[in-house]
Amino acid sequence: xxxxxxxxxxxxxxxxxxxxxxxxxxxxxxxxxxxxxxxxxxxxxxxxxxxxxxxxxxxxxxxxxxxxxxxxxxxxxxxxxxxxxxxxxxxxxxxxxxxxxxxxxxxxxxxxxxxxxxxxxxxxxxxxxxxxxxxxxxxxxxxxxxxxxxxxxxxxxxxxxxxxxxxxxxxxxxxxxxxxxxxxxxxxxxxxxxxxxxxxxxxxxxxxxxxxxxxxxxxxxxxxxxxxxxxxxxxxxxxxxxxxxxxxxxxxxxxxxxxxxxxxxxxxx
Amino acid sequence: xxxxxxxxxxxxxxxxxxxxxxxxxxxxxxxxxxxxxxxxxxxxxxxxxxxxxxxxxxxxxxxxxxxxxxxxxxxxxxxxxxxxxxxxxxxxxxxxxxxxxxxxxxxxxxxxxxxxxxxxxxxxxxxxxxxxxxxxxxxxxxxxxxxxxxxxxxxxxxxxxxxxxxxxxxxxxxxxxxxxxxxxxxxxxxxxxxxxxxxxxxxxxxxxxxxxxxxxxxxxxxxxxxxxxxxxxxxxxxxxxxxxxxxxxxxxxxxxxxxx
Numbered sequence: 001x002x003x004x005x006x007x008x009x010x011x012x013x014x015x016x017x018x019x020x021x022x023x024x025x026x027x028x029x030x031x032x033x034x035x036x037x038x039x040x041x042x043x044x045x046x047x048x049x050x051x052x053x054x055x056x057x058x059x060x061x062x063x064x065x066x067x068x069x070x071x072x073x074x075x076x077x078x079x080x081x082x083x084x085x086x087x088x089x090x091x092x093x094x095x096x097x098x099x100x101x102x103x104x105x106x107x108x109x110x111x112x113x114x115x116x117x118x119x120x121x122x123x124x125x126x127x128x129x130x131x132x133x134x135x136x137x138x139x140x141x142x143x144x145x146x147x148x149x150x151x152x153x154x155x156x157x158x159x160x161x162x163x164x165x166x167x168x169x170x171x172x173x174x175x176x177x178x179x180x181x182x183x184x185x186x187x188x189x190x191x192x193x194x195x196x197x198x199x200x201x202x203x204x205x206x207x208x209x210x211x212x213x214x215x216x217x218x219x220x221x222x223x224x225x226x227x228x229x230x231x232x233x234x235x236x237x238x239x240x241x242x243x244x245x246x247x248x249x250x251x252x253x254x255x256x257x258x259x260x261x262x263x264x265x266x267x268x269x
Numbered sequence: 270x271x272x273x274x275x276x277x278x279x280x281x282x283x284x285x286x287x288x289x290x291x292x293x294x295x296x297x298x299x300x301x302x303x304x305x306x307x308x309x310x311x312x313x314x315x316x317x318x319x320x321x322x323x324x325x326x327x328x329x330x331x332x333x334x335x336x337x338x339x340x341x342x343x344x345x346x347x348x349x350x351x352x353x354x355x356x357x358x359x360x361x362x363x364x365x366x367x368x369x370x371x372x373x374x375x376x377x378x379x380x381x382x383x384x385x386x387x388x389x390x391x392x393x394x395x396x397x398x399x400x401x402x403x404x405x406x407x408x409x410x411x412x413x414x415x416x417x418x419x420x421x422x423x424x425x426x427x428x429x430x431x432x433x434x435x436x437x438x439x440x441x442x443x444x445x446x447x448x449x450x451x452x453x454x455x456x457x458x459x460x461x462x463x464x465x466x467x468x469x470x471x472x473x474x475x476x477x478x479x480x481x482x483x484x485x486x487x488x489x490x491x492x493x494x495x496x497x498x499x500x501x502x503x504x505x506x507x508x509x510x511x512x513x514x515x516x517x518x519x520x521x522x523x524x525x526x527x528x529x
Contacts, residue, residue: 037398133482158399169426172496174434177426
């Protein structure tokens with residue numbers, strides 16, 4: 001069993017600091033890690049008691065969270081020798097999970113997330129225009145080429161996350177890079193709920209390419225502006241989805257609550 | 270001679286009387302080469318340890334595996350915790366596929382400011398993860414592999430790895446023509462700057478060190494910041510007007526001296 005390798009993985013298994021100890025928070029954390037590929041398909045999770053201790057939640061809470069993930073088809077539990085909880089990376093289940101999160105989160109929280117993303121991503125783009133070397137710029141282009149070449153939505157999201165993180169690294173700022181990694185992890189809980197059409201993806205990639213062009217022509221103001229505008233659009237879209245889910249929430253049939261018990265209860269109240 | 274400083278907050282200095290004193294540049298060159306050689310000395314010792322481990326595996330008649338690498342730890346930690354060691358991280362990174370039981374492997378140890386003992390660097394080696402540490406594509410791995418020579422990379426943000434702002438010094442490890450990986454060491458940019466500035470002492474001029482990608486490695490003045498770009502006029506030669514430039518052979522950095 002592979003455990004705790006890399007900062008992102010450490011973050012996945014770090015104690016939950018919101019103090020609520022809610023099983024939804026545990027499920028969301030693990031779901032996001034599966035979405036981002038930090039925990040991989042088929043990987044065995046630590047034992048219940050170990051995982052509960054790592055996350056600083058009771059074993060009862062953890063069992064609820066695992067039951068939730070099992071219900072969603074993201075975790076498989078086998079009994080007996082060689083048994084345990086194993087991860088199943090199912091794209092549909094991830095979409096359901098982030099729809100639940102989008103329903104539960106408030107629109108002001110989404111706006112706040114957009115604000116901080118614009119601050120970090122916009123500044124990173126501006127500084128990258130001042131500081132990125134030719135090879136760093138070539139790397140950004142390579143990432144966008146890869147983004148255009150892959151079909152699967154989950155992989156597209158991960159590659160796009162790497163684009164934002166690499167812009168921050170090209171800005172020569174460790175702090176901005178770490179902030180961007182954190183923001184992308186948070187975003188990972190939400191974005192899977194809003195699949196993109198091919199045309200939307202093409203628009204996104206074109207917008208990122210314009211940013212890289214601005215970085216290459218050393219136009220920091222433009223690089224920042226383009227980045228902020230794009231993040232503003234993504235945020236508006238997330239808020240629209242959230243508002244839509246909330247308005248429809250009370251009319252939805254019981255089937256939905258069976259899949260997303262906690263999120264639906266939260267949104268309905 | 271003209272310089273372009275995207276990060277600069279004031280224009281390039283006006284004319285001065287006569288060329289600047291070249292001695293600080295020569296002095297800086299000596300100091301930088303001293304520090305770089307010292308780090309490479311340790312890196313060479315790390316390389317020799319990997320070569321010995323590889324030889325031992327071959328004598329057993331087996332392919333190298335994980336435990337041959339982990340057996341190097343004692344030696345690595347001795348080097349890293351040596352009294353005069355400049356590097357804060359050290360180790361070997363194996364060529365993909367070298368180890369029979371692990372496709373990718375970093376045996377990298379780091380001194381942490383708040384810890385007594387070095388800590389092993391753990392990175393995400395799953396290619397599909399958002400946090401994948403794609404070392405086989407990193408300059409510090411690719412260049413020594415391609416050229417067969419030692420290499421200094423940086424300043425750069427070691428994203429998904431140590432998350433430090435670094436200079437990384439690596440050498441290729443080759444046995445009978447087979448590329449086994451690289452041995453290397455990390456020196457934080459800030460630490461390198463402190464070491465060099467201490468040796469240089471007080472100067473009446475500004476000294477800026479620029480890497481081959483036009484990135485400032487260190488500077489004696491806030492007018493040029495480490496990590497920013499300083500694009501030097503290629504036609505200006507090594508001695509033009511009020512600015513004096515000398516080129517180092519290895520690492521191929523330039524030292525720019527201008528009136529303070």
